[in-house]
Amino acid sequence: MKLNTKSRYAVMALADMSKFPINNPVSLRDISLRQSISLLYLEQIFLKLKKNEIVKSVRGSSGGYVLKRDPKNIKLSEIFQAVDQKVKTVGCKKDSKKGCNGKSVKCITHELWDELDIYINNFFENKNLSDLLMTKERKN
């Protein structure tokens, strides 16, 4: 049960961005330097964030990325979804009738994992980007 870097970096980078005035393009290079995340990896991540309407890009020199919405309206769940990192606790396909073992019945623990799935998603659903900034005034 662990979080991957893609999700972690995505949130980290967006949190970094949201400290700057909105409409002020922030370059990936700067984020890369400030947060010590590989620039090339960031590019990959931001492409997805862009496709999912979380940021928009400003090309050319002195360009960068801009949050497409107010940090208050960007839920962590959206960010996760954007970088296609879903929570997966069940062993089976959720929608299918079949169980994780190939049987035609869901296994003994299915309900438990399903509950856990909902529980975790609930956390992401109830947090937005601006929540991150409020905790403390940090400068790193």
Place this chain on the structure above:
Amino acid sequence: MKLNTKSRYAVMALADMSKFPINNPVSLRDISLRQSISLLYLEQIFLKLKKNEIVKSVRGSSGGYVLKRDPKNIKLSEIFQAVDQKVKTVGCKKDSKKGCNGKSVKCITHELWDELDIYINNFFENKNLSDLLMTKERKN
């Protein structure tokens, strides 16, 4: 963010066991058949459960494993710990002063992931084996 089979199977197997009268040894072979989990893999898992005092073994023919405690007193968190599958949401070492990026300060998102860590562990802490059986009377 996904759950691995080791944890899933551990809980599944223990849930299977706890449907039988306590002190009645359940063989891994039977669990393997009922739950469609590889016998050899189960052996590996149960070795850890045994070392962590969750089950005890009864050797010899008509032997098997027995829950060491009442299902009510076996928390999911213990099971996870036993198969050393910890929840890891932060990118850094929790106890260290250093951040996930090697810097000497924790990163902007550290508190968030720490909160998530606690949140998830809380789920496991508040569930025990007997909770699983109560949901429905299932027979698989």
Place this chain on the structure above:
DNA sequence: TAATACTTGACTATTTTAGTCGGGTATATA
């Protein structure tokens, strides 16, 4: 004395993760 069932460490194929690489295109500003 068979058969059953636990014991243990080492080994391995497969999958996932965490990136990198190369070769673009668009735009601002000097």
Place this chain on the structure above:
DNA sequence: TATATACCCGACTAAAATAGTCAAGTATTA
């Protein structure tokens, strides 16, 4: 208008983690 900056995009890859398997046991009971 040259040039540097910065986004764009698909393909590739090394390394780590996962999900097991294998071999060679030992203990107990019917």
